[in-house]
Amino acid sequence: MRDWIEDNLLGKVEKPLRYQGNEMNAVHKDWDSTTLRMVFAFPDVYEIGMSHLGLSILYHQANEEPDCLMERVFAPWVDMEGMMRENNIPLFSLESCRPVKDFHGMAFTLQYEMSYSNILNMLDLAGIPLRWWERSDDDPLIFMGGPCAYNPEPLADFADVILIGEGEEMNLEFYQVWADHLRAHGGKMNKKELLDEVVNIPGVYVPRFYDVTYDEAGRVTAVTPNHPDAPRTIVKRFLKHMDNAFFPEKPIVPYLDVIHDRAMLEVQRGCTRGCRFCQAGMLYRPVREKTVGELEEQARNILCNTGHNDLSLTSLSTSDYTSVDILLRSLIAEMAPRNISVSLPSLRVDNFSMNLANEMQKLKKTGLTFAPEAGTQRLRDVINKGVLEANLESVARMAFSSGWSKIKLYFMMGLPTETDEDLDGIAALAYKVIQIGDEIRRENGGKGPSPQVTVSVSGFVPKPFTPFEFEPQVRGEELRRRQRYLRDKIKHKRVTYHYHDSQVSYIEAIFAKGDRRLGQVLYRAWEKGCKFDGWGEYFYMDWWMEAFEECGLDPEFYAYRQIPYDEVLPWDHISCGVRKDYLIREHQKAMRAETTIDCRTGQCHACGACQDLDVKLDLKGGWLRVNTNAVPQD
């Protein structure tokens, strides 16, 4: 099959390397000598999927198990899909170029809601019936995990199994039960029996083992197990410590220029800054750091095995890693002579981070990006983003003085309680930064490029398991008015204003907080041709709206409703450790514009993670310094 595809299809598609595999460090295991054969399916194109650390961890971990094999498949781009359908080529894996249907299992990662239509499309391209009840024992078992799996309800019709939480330990337990099952059944699956077995693994959620009831208004009234072994609440799995956690030291090196074309090293998991819009900050609690020694060792090995010239220290907020300065200095000292740069993916708006940035980029002065998220102090307090205007000013001053000329500022629009005054604040901040840049340039005698600011604004999407899960999304027409309002406020030729599409974020909001009934909508939308919804050019709002209408469901019910605290949420039977009463407390504080300090300072707010789960904050460098936000006196 590979030869035929290479001869007849790959010559005609954009970026044929997306479909070719055979990269350095890709794992090619012997098909016949493994018991359990799975394919990791990333519901987006190769370049995005291959930039995803989770894929790398789970792929290499599965392949280290002697009786497991895991290959990869990505969503073929529209050109390739057309040719595959025309020539009856089923979705095939990259490693062995086998039809996906030949595997025992297909693992989808749920990274963003707007990739759901691609999941359906990939199943269809593979020739696998979409809904679980249409599939036979000969079809692969469809399992899913990742951040969006915490509210997996819109995918309940399509998944056999959902894995809740961090995969490193849970997946191995799941594979073991599955492999034993295959051995006991001569290599075949009896899915009913298999599900009866895996439902006993903590973190495993089998959607069909639960019945959902609704009231006449369409609100969920109860989610009740209908299987004797199905737990009432599925609690996320997590690693107690990140020390000695599996981490791939021989990751695949793509031939193609992928989005993050660099070595990635996870320094810690979790973030407790407590930004109230941020789902990841709630899902991955508490913070667990790796030791400097282990990270140095892993960095060395990864660079040696990949040949990358850039090492990125990743996590939700790497500048919070308690030993970040020690780690950075030691890595830079070791890597700089070999012309390897070390970078942090995101920076906080404070001087400490700014010093780190200077440290990292002694040579290259490309753009710097900061995320104040909101334009006024009041709104930043509402969302608990601990950034003061003075922070931003002093950071901008440092950035321009150290040679940067382009600063990008990220904001969200449509945050709870937002008014036009907050939008004025966005424009004012951008102007302030330009003004600081101009002053510094004048002091330097007008040398170098003129300062430039890019204001990038995305629409706020309320997410489950955040204090804002109760909040409605701002209506589309009002959001568009606010976009225009801000656009008219920003009239400076060196301030660029970018806005992300509000229609996509409407569908995203619906699916983020959706219930099981959305499965029909998703199916209808896919039938109409929805796919690659995250890629503006393939997003068709009309198709989505038609799908809602045909299914008799009101999209506004999901996105635009203020939800009372005592309502049953579609995801209430799933727990990420953070308690609902903590989210309610945080929501109330938000409405009073009161902030909550990071618990890494030593002040516990009893969110539930360390109280209800057998895990504690694991900080290698002691409590986080609280004064990092202070403005220098000079």
Place this chain on the structure above:
Amino acid sequence: MSHLDLMHTWERVIRRSQLPLGFSQGFNPHPKMNFASACAVGTTSDGEYMDIELTRDMPLEEVKEALDRAMPPAFEVTQMKVVEGKVPSLMSIMERASYRLRLEFVDDVTQQQLDAAMEEFFKREEITVFRYKKNSKDKKPVNIRPGVFEIRMEAEGKYAVLHILVQTGNDFNVRPEEVAYGLMSAGMPAVLNVVRIHRNGLYLLDKKGNLITPLDVV
């Protein structure tokens, strides 16, 4: 694979091999590697050449071993030689490229049809093909005839294998698929699909006009 992807791949191979790769000076140090010629996306090749500069002398066998250990599947170093002192860049000395293409026709073709097209092709002084201008939808006409030196074709039902020797280098470059288009303008039946393009090798000319490789020069 695009030329840029290929360059990145080689940089990583050399970094993995732990060889003491030389870097350019300046704010953005570049690895000192030079390629003879860029290969278009989708083209396979048996004959590519590159120079790499190391910061210290090393026995060739040691360099080869280190590279072999670090090479991804489907890449192979076949031969190496030491180049001393300053030499002109590989790109600037290349003159000829030979390719093998597989053509799929709309209908079955006969050897006579192909032979007639080849004869007509060489009879003419001008064979015009159209190239897209950079970053534009406009096309400009290009006469490829002076840059085509040899054509051989073998008919196989709906397919034909096409062997060509064309000019390459900084001054003028003929792309392999352009020869197929040129042949169509010289009366060859319509091609449905260029199935596979393979580069056999890149050459220089010696004083007598014979094809030699860069390794013959060193």
